[in-house]
Amino acid sequence: MKLCVIFIRSTSITFEATITMTKRKRILKQKRSEELLAALAGFKNIAIVTHDNPDPDAISAGWAIRRLIEKKLHIQARLVGGGDVVRAENRHMMKLVEPPIELVHRFLPKSRTAVILVDCGPEVAGHLLTSSKIEIVAVIDHHLTGEPPDVPFVDIRPAMAACATMAADYLQEQGIKPGERLATALLYAIRTETCGNEFRHTQLDRSVITWLSRFANPEWLAEIQNAPLTQAYYSDLVLALQNTFLFGDAAFCLLPRAQGQEIVGEVADLLIRSEGIKRVFCGAAIAGNFYCSVRTEADADSAAVLVKSTLNDLGNGGGHAHRAGGKVADLPNRRISAALAADLKKRWIAACGVLAEHGTRLICRDEIVDTLMD
Numbered sequence: 145m146k147l148c149v150i151f152i153r154s155t156s157i158t159f160e161a162t163i164t165m166t167k168r169k170r171i172l173k174q175k176r177s178e179e180l181l182a183a184l185a186g187f188k189n190i191a192i193v194t195h196d197n198p199d200p201d202a203i204s205a206g207w208a209i210r211r212l213i214e215k216k217l218h219i220q221a222r223l224v225g226g227g228d229v230v231r232a233e234n235r236h237m238m239k240l241v242e243p244p245i246e247l248v249h250r251f252l253p254k255s256r257t258a259v260i261l262v263d264c265g266p267e268v269a270g271h272l273l274t275s276s277k278i279e280i281v282a283v284i285d286h287h288l289t290g291e292p293p294d295v296p297f298v299d300i301r302p303a304m305a306a307c308a309t310m311a312a313d314y315l316q317e318q319g320i321k322p323g324e325r326l327a328t329a330l331l332y333a334i335r336t337e338t339c340g341n342e343f344r345h346t347q348l349d350r351s352v353i354t355w356l357s358r359f360a361n362p363e364w365l366a367e368i369q370n371a372p373l374t375q376a377y378y379s380d381l382v383l384a385l386q387n388t389f390l391f392g393d394a395a396f397c398l399l400p401r402a403q404g405q406e407i408v409g410e411v412a413d414l415l416i417r418s419e420g421i422k423r424v425f426c427g428a429a430i431a432g433n434f435y436c437s438v439r440t441e442a443d444a445d446s447a448a449v450l451v452k453s454t455l456n457d458l459g460n461g462g463g464h465a466h467r468a469g470g471k472v473a474d475l476p477n478r479r480i481s482a483a484l485a486a487d488l489k490k491r492w493i494a495a496c497g498v499l500a501e502h503g504t505r506l507i508c509r510d511e512i513v514d515t516l517m518d
């Protein structure tokens with residue numbers, strides 16, 4: 145189910161008195177960018193925080209919002225994210241367009257800092273905002289969520305292909321041109337968010353793509369998409385494919401090794417393209433935690449629902465209708481035990497409603513060895 149809901153909230157008594165409810169549909173004539181700027185008024189320090197291991201969508205949307213604040217409020221906001229950027233294409237994008245993002249382990253803002261959370265909600269575990277003292281002023285996101293967060297500005301539109309679309313639209317509303325570097329990053333973000341079966345574009349996505357194409361550098365885009373890959377990447381990939389099991393139309397893969405979190409999603413993206421596979425669960429132990437990606441075919445179940453039910457009581461999960469992810473923190477001995485592997489497989493099979501006894505390998509390991517010996 146796709147939703148398009150915008151809520152505005154206010155702490156002002158008069159607003160509360162006239163609205164009587166704590167939320168309501170936005171006033172249509174008011175521009176969202178104006179509402180965001182109004183919510184930030186009076187703050188001298190502003191920080192934009194992305195989810196951990198920020199992807200092109202989080203990075204470029206955060207960058208566009210930083211540009212909006214710089215042009216309209218004359219404040220240099222910090223753009224911060226936890227973890228690292230691992231995917232080869234995304235690292236290449238960073239090198240080419242140099243987004244002004246700080247990758248940090250901890251976020252300790254100055255007092256009275258307005259924080260804008262981008263491409264995730266406060267309820268998910270994977271971001272830097274662990275302290276309740278941090279003042280979240282805005283949440284800008286396109287993931288499927290439950291109740292909208294109780295903060296002054298909320299723009300959550302799950303129908304949108306990317307947060308980059310929403311942030312680019314703020315710039316358009318305010319007549320701010322993105323420039324070549326930012327436009328390339330935003331356009332690349334929309335491309336990456338619309339891979340797999342998550343490819344629907346709203347009218348706004350389409351018009352933003354046309355607008356950004358006027359400023360973006362197509363040669364950089366081609367170069368990013370063909371970024372050099374490490375040999376370790378190919379090792380991770382071949383071991384993952386050898387360790388993939390099929391139960392009816394559902395695939396289950398625990399990677400024997402993974403150089404970074406992103407390979408989990410890449411393998412899932414590759415497997416969902418296989419004929420006959422409609423649902424994919426792919427997981428790995430990385431730096432003592434378990435990360436997984438779930439993908440579903442366009443006409444199959446919700447990936448967000450499947451990951452939630454598979455990780456129920458073990459960890460957290462969420463995402464979109466056809467692309468979702470999850471995490472189980474602090475694995476004992478920093479690895480996936482045989483008991484956890486068996487439990488995850490059982491849960492995935494149950495969530496998909498397939499038969500456990502019909503499991504087969506995607507690739508028979510003996511066949512690969514035989515081929516090499518010939």
Ligand SMILES: [Mn+2]
Nearest residue numbers: 201263306307
């Ligand atoms: Mn996104």
